[in-house]
Amino acid sequence: MTDLSVTGFLGLSAALFGIGLFGILTRRNFILLLISIEIAMNAAILNFVYFAAFPPGSSGLSGQSIAVVLVGFAATEVAVGLAIVLALNRLKGTINVARANELRE
Amino acid sequence: MSLEELAFLALALVAVGTAAAALLVRELVHTILWVAIFFVDLSAIYFLLDAPFLGVLQLGVYAGAVTILLLFGIMTTRKRIFSREAVTGIGSVPVALALVTFIFLVSAIGEFPQSETPIQSYDPTALSANLFGVNGPWLLLLGLIMLAGVAGAIYLVREGRD
Numbered sequence: 142m143t144d145l146s147v148t149g150f151l152g153l154s155a156a157l158f159g160i161g162l163f164g165i166l167t168r169r170n171f172i173l174l175l176i177s178i179e180i181a182m183n184a185a186i187l188n189f190v191y192f193a194a195f196p197p198g199s200s201g202l203s204g205q206s207i208a209v210v211l212v213g214f215a216a217t218e219v220a221v222g223l224a225i226v227l228a229l230n231r232l233k234g235t236i237n238v239a240r241a242n243e244l245r246e
Numbered sequence: 247m248s249l250e251e252l253a254f255l256a257l258a259l260v261a262v263g264t265a266a267a268a269l270l271v272r273e274l275v276h277t278i279l280w281v282a283i284f285f286v287d288l289s290a291i292y293f294l295l296d297a298p299f300l301g302v303l304q305l306g307v308y309a310g311a312v313t314i315l316l317l318f319g320i321m322t323t324r325k326r327i328f329s330r331e332a333v334t335g336i337g338s339v340p341v342a343l344a345l346v347t348f349i350f351l352v353s354a355i356g357e358f359p360q361s362e363t364p365i366q367s368y369d370p371t372a373l374s375a376n377l378f379g380v381n382g383p384w385l386l387l388l389g390l391i392m393l394a395g396v397a398g399a400i401y402l403v404r405e406g407r408d
Contacts, residue, residue, distance in 0.1 A: 145254055145295070145365070151355045153258045157265055159348035164269040166340030172274065172319050176281050179312065180265050183288055193368075194295040195361035202368055206381040208300055209373075212307050213388045217395040219312050223319045224399035230323040 150191040157184035171229065171236040175222045182215045253294055260287045274320050278313060285309040296367035 157180055164177025186208050193204030229241050261284060268280035289304035377385060 145250055147358050147360055148355055149254060149258065152352060153261060155348050155351035156262050158351060159344045160265045160269065162347055163340060163344035166343060167336050172316055173277065176268060176277060190292055190295055190297050190300055194365045195363065196366060201366055202372060202376040203381060205297055205300060205368065205373055206377040209303060209377060210384045210388050212303055216307050216312060217392050219315055221395045221399050223315055224402040226319050226323060228402045236323050
């Protein structure tokens with residue numbers, strides 16, 4: 142029997158995903174939206190790392206590899222998101238997503 | 247209760263608390279501070295799970311780069327960075343939807359059997375062999391997506407588009 146239970150970890154990542162989803166649905170500021178997406182993404186990465194440490198099958202090493210790749214994906218997504226923030230701010234003078242219905246001039 | 251369990255409990259509470267605080271405080275700069283603590287806390291959880299490489303990656307990429315990028319985004323989009331965010335009404339539908347998702351995810355936990363083995367730790371050499379071997383295509387895909395991301399970001403922010 143291990144010290145760290147599967148219930149605790151999956152419960153934590155479910156809670157973090159719920160918080161991220163709540164942020165995605167309620168926040169109107171683009172930067173807060175990006176932060177919410179990051180929180181939800183971190184919840185998913187946590188699952189990969191947990192199942193790498195306690196693999197149900199033979200090797201859990203792939204779990205850590207995929208977590209590394211996912212961290213890279215998330216970083217790229219933030220970079221592109223901030224480019225959209227800058228473009229939106231220049232075009233509309235605001236980063237409120239409710240007022241962003243188009244990105245062209 | 248063992249030391250690991252206590253450490254996990256404390257780290258999990260801090261993670262949930264900081265994630266919630268990040269989305270509920272009204273000053274954007276405070277949001278960034280809370281989310282930075284959240285990222286550092288998650289990296290501590292990775293160290294607890296014997297994944298030091300991911301812990302360091304989390305510290306470098308998330309707590310370092312992503313936090314600074316978000317701060318940079320705030321600094322370039324507003325005149326006074328400590329100005330407050332307008333209150334947005336928290337509707338009952340998003341809260342209900344998030345709660346339903348949470349309950350749905352929690353209800354699926356029972357499907358996973360409790361692991362009987364001790365924590366598996368991996369040597370960084372084995373991890374890199376796996377990353378560049380079996381999971382090489384994913385790494386290649388990551389490289390291509392990053393390249394596309396850089397090109398797209400430059401396209402979005404360039405001056406004088408027509």
